[in-house]
Amino acid sequence: MKKKKLSGGNDALRRPIRKWWWLFLGPVVAAFIIGFVWPFFQGIYLSFCQFRLISDAQFTGVSNYVKAFTDASFRHAFWYTATFALVSLVIINILAFAVAYALTQGIKGSNIFRTVFFMPNLIGGIVLGYIWSMIFDGILSRYGTSILMQTKYGFWGLIILMCWQQIGYMMIIYIAGLQAVPEDMIEAARIDGATKSQTLFKVTIPNVMPSITICTFLSLTNGFKLFDQNLALTAGQPFQIQAGGTAIKTTEMLALNIYNTFYGQSAGSQGVAQAKAVIFFILVAGLGLAQLAYTRKREVQQ
Amino acid sequence: MKKALALILALVMCLSLSAVAFADDEGSVYWLNFKPESDEVLQQIAAMYTEETGVEVKVVTAASGTYSQTLNSEMDKSDPPTLFVIGNTAGVRDWKDYALDLTGTPIAEELNTDAYNLYDEDGRLVSIGYCYECYGIIVNPDLVEAAGHTMDEITNFESLKAVAEDIHARADELGFDAFTSNDMDSSSSWRYTGHMANLEYYYEEQDGGATWTECPPELTGAYMDNFKALYDLCVDNSLVARNELATGGHDAENEFKTGQAAFFVQGSWEYPAVAESVPNATMIPYYCGVEGEEKAGLNCGTENCWAINSKASEADQQATMDFMVWCVTDPEASRMLVDSFGVMPYKQAAESTNGFLAAAEAYAADGCYTMDWATNYQPNVDEYRATLVAAMNQYNADPSDANWDMVKTAFVDGWAAQYAAVNG
Numbered sequence: 001m002k003k004k005k006l007s008g009g010n011d012a013l014r015r016p017i018r019k020w021w022w023l024f025l026g027p028v029v030a031a032f033i034i035g036f037v038w039p040f041f042q043g044i045y046l047s048f049c050q051f052r053l054i055s056d057a058q059f060t061g062v063s064n065y066v067k068a069f070t071d072a073s074f075r076h077a078f079w080y081t082a083t084f085a086l087v088s089l090v091i092i093n094i095l096a097f098a099v100a101y102a103l104t105q106g107i108k109g110s111n112i113f114r115t116v117f118f119m120p121n122l123i124g125g126i127v128l129g130y131i132w133s134m135i136f137d138g139i140l141s142r143y144g145t146s147i148l149m150q151t152k153y154g155f156w157g158l159i160i161l162m163c164w165q166q167i168g169y170m171m172i173i174y175i176a177g178l179q180a181v182p183e184d185m186i187e188a189a190r191i192d193g194a195t196k197s198q199t200l201f202k203v204t205i206p207n208v209m210p211s212i213t214i215c216t217f218l219s220l221t222n223g224f225k226l227f228d229q230n231l232a233l234t235a236g237q238p239f240q241i242q243a244g245g246t247a248i249k250t251t252e253m254l255a256l257n258i259y260n261t262f263y264g265q266s267a268g269s270q271g272v273a274q275a276k277a278v279i280f281f282i283l284v285a286g287l288g289l290a291q292l293a294y295t296r297k298r299e300v301q302q
Numbered sequence: 303m304k305k306a307l308a309l310i311l312a313l314v315m316c317l318s319l320s321a322v323a324f325a326d327d328e329g330s331v332y333w334l335n336f337k338p339e340s341d342e343v344l345q346q347i348a349a350m351y352t353e354e355t356g357v358e359v360k361v362v363t364a365a366s367g368t369y370s371q372t373l374n375s376e377m378d379k380s381d382p383p384t385l386f387v388i389g390n391t392a393g394v395r396d397w398k399d400y401a402l403d404l405t406g407t408p409i410a411e412e413l414n415t416d417a418y419n420l421y422d423e424d425g426r427l428v429s430i431g432y433c434y435e436c437y438g439i440i441v442n443p444d445l446v447e448a449a450g451h452t453m454d455e456i457t458n459f460e461s462l463k464a465v466a467e468d469i470h471a472r473a474d475e476l477g478f479d480a481f482t483s484n485d486m487d488s489s490s491s492w493r494y495t496g497h498m499a500n501l502e503y504y505y506e507e508q509d510g511g512a513t514w515t516e517c518p519p520e521l522t523g524a525y526m527d528n529f530k531a532l533y534d535l536c537v538d539n540s541l542v543a544r545n546e547l548a549t550g551g552h553d554a555e556n557e558f559k560t561g562q563a564a565f566f567v568q569g570s571w572e573y574p575a576v577a578e579s580v581p582n583a584t585m586i587p588y589y590c591g592v593e594g595e596e597k598a599g600l601n602c603g604t605e606n607c608w609a610i611n612s613k614a615s616e617a618d619q620q621a622t623m624d625f626m627v628w629c630v631t632d633p634e635a636s637r638m639l640v641d642s643f644g645v646m647p648y649k650q651a652a653e654s655t656n657g658f659l660a661a662a663e664a665y666a667a668d669g670c671y672t673m674d675w676a677t678n679y680q681p682n683v684d685e686y687r688a689t690l691v692a693a694m695n696q697y698n699a700d701p702s703d704a705n706w707d708m709v710k711t712a713f714v715d716g717w718a719a720q721y722a723a724v725n726g
Contacts, residue, residue: 245715
């Protein structure tokens with residue numbers, strides 16, 4: 001009764017909305033189910049199947065998962081990806097924060113710098129991969145080698161590429177975070193006699209923790225999910241040719257490994273690739289959530 | 303503004319629904335084509351056929367190198383291709399359940415040879431060659447003569463080597479080199495891992511006494527030295543040094559067209575592009591030092607084989623069959639297709655104008671052996687070739703014996719490994 005009194009005169013407007021809410025919610029829910037929920041669950045189901053066309057799948061149980069876990073190339077791709085994600089996470093965030101910090105100090109032309117730094121993010125991954133492979137080869141060919149010749153070239157090449165692409169994006173988030181740090185807090189710190197570095201570490205960084213949470217989450221998951229750049233830059237080369245004639249693709253990351261498995265012609269490879277994709281999802285989701293929980297704890301209330 | 307937006311969204315929704323509602327019951331043709339370079343001609347052919355008969359023909363071309371992915375997703379749709387390509391034994395294994403048995407059908411009656419057809423293990427004719435191609439070494443005879451040699455000199459590996467090395471040694475003085483660049487990136491590496499590798503498979507196949515009818519579980523690698531000899535000859539006597547090939551970026555076709563090099567490892571589909579600038583261009587076999595190779599011909603075969611979708615409606619299958627027969631019998635249509643594809647092995651199809659295929663026929667008429675495309679049996683072909691390319695890149699960076707052993711491992715043991723992977 002009390003509630004009704006509060007809403008008062010708006011009733012005439014609200015009643016139809018209450019009655020028709022499903023019509024407004026419907027399209028979004030339908031799109032979400034068609035575009036995400038349904039494929040997601042079908043994907044999980046397919047990971048237990050052998051199939052060529054998804055409309056024509058045969059249930060085979062956990063054998064796909066057994067094959068996925070015993071696949072040496074998949075394990076190699078996992079460790080390679082994990083190393084890559086970790087290294088790129090650290091470098092990208094430190095550099096992005098440094099650039100953001102520099103560009104919020106009132107330097108002349110800050111806006112131009114921000115725009116220019118952000119721009120690489122607008123180029124697609126495949127194009128970037130090919131552009132950078134030309135740049136790297138332009139340099140490496142002087143020494144009679146190429147990015148495809150050594151694992152370390154491929155690894156650091158990809159790191160440089162990702163830094164170039166992502167720092168600008170993370171920088172924008174950090175700039176927004178830095179601008180939200182209350183001016184009076186910094187002023188208070190200065191009056192209390194804090195040095196510049198003390199202000200940075202004791203006042204500014206704790207206050208931009210929400211940005212750090214977002215940026216580390218993004219760069220960690222981006223690192224794990226990386227595909228186009230990996231494909232265009234090295235496509236897994238160089239390979240280590242094993243005695244039996246198989247090969248380990250030393251710069252192949254998880255997503256590319258799943259793709260290559262899916263479109264390979266090994267017996268039942270689609271099912272195995274699907275199982276790898278489910279493992280991949282659990283891994284990325286788990287790591288992402290753990291990292292979110294960890295950095296969230298360090299956020300402070302303003 | 304919002305009203306307009308809502309209206310547009312509603313319209314889009316209605317359109318997508320009506321598209322579903324108006325699917326017709328009359329037979330129509332949907333050809334999933336795998337050769338991007340033929341797309342333009344096929345679209346014209348499709349329009350011509352629709353104009354003549356009123357039957358709808360849709361041609362969709364998969365982007366370069368993505369045919370199997372595209373086929374996979376298209377076949378899963380409610381309106382799948384009625385006509386698609388099963389080009390090799392791997393394709394037969396993957397898609398035979400979706401292919402109509404073409405034995406004794408009108409299109410099979412039109413064929414003038416059985417050489418380019420593919421059968422499954424039950425003897426069903428699952429796909430039927432609609433054109434064939436050949437590959438070898440394209441030569442610019444004018445440049446060979448400008449260097450003081452004649453085409454007649456080149457009859458085996460020794461003589462090819464002598465000519466190529468002489469041209470390469472005097473490249474600065476002559477103004478052109480022996481071979482064009484031999485890039486090993488994905489847009490070009492198949493010229494070696496797919497084509498040139500065929501010489502190894504072919505001679506091994508001949509030693510076995512009969513042509514392969516299915517993928518052998520392993521190779522002996524008996525002719526690896528011959529493969530190495532020819533590959534080294536191409537790479538060491540070319541415009542671009544070995545260690546710059548891995549990431550590619552060179553334009554071999556253009557180098558040949560502009561007279562920068564006399565030899566170009568390629569196939570008959572290059573003829574229309576090359577003949578404009580080098581009208582005398584001809585093609586010679588892969589001479590590699592095998593005994594009796596003076597009688598070698600070109601590598602002829604095809605991956606262009608039509609299959610009809612057995613899961614399509616009967617009306618669609620019939621429409622597709624009619625369309626195929628029309629393609630190989632209608633004078634104008636077959637003329638256009640032959641100009642794009644090379645040779646069509648059908649009784650009533652137009653004659654070929656392709657100089658390289660003419661060379662292939664001349665070799666055959668001379669009593670030379672035609673090398674079949676044993677390379678089509680490569681197991682798990684993408685993985686197999688990717689591994690081989692990686693090994694050859696290491697070898698090109700440092701052409702040591704140890705690195706060549708790696709190539710051998712990828713070539714010979716890799717075959718067995720991929721065979722095992724494919725066959726579980």
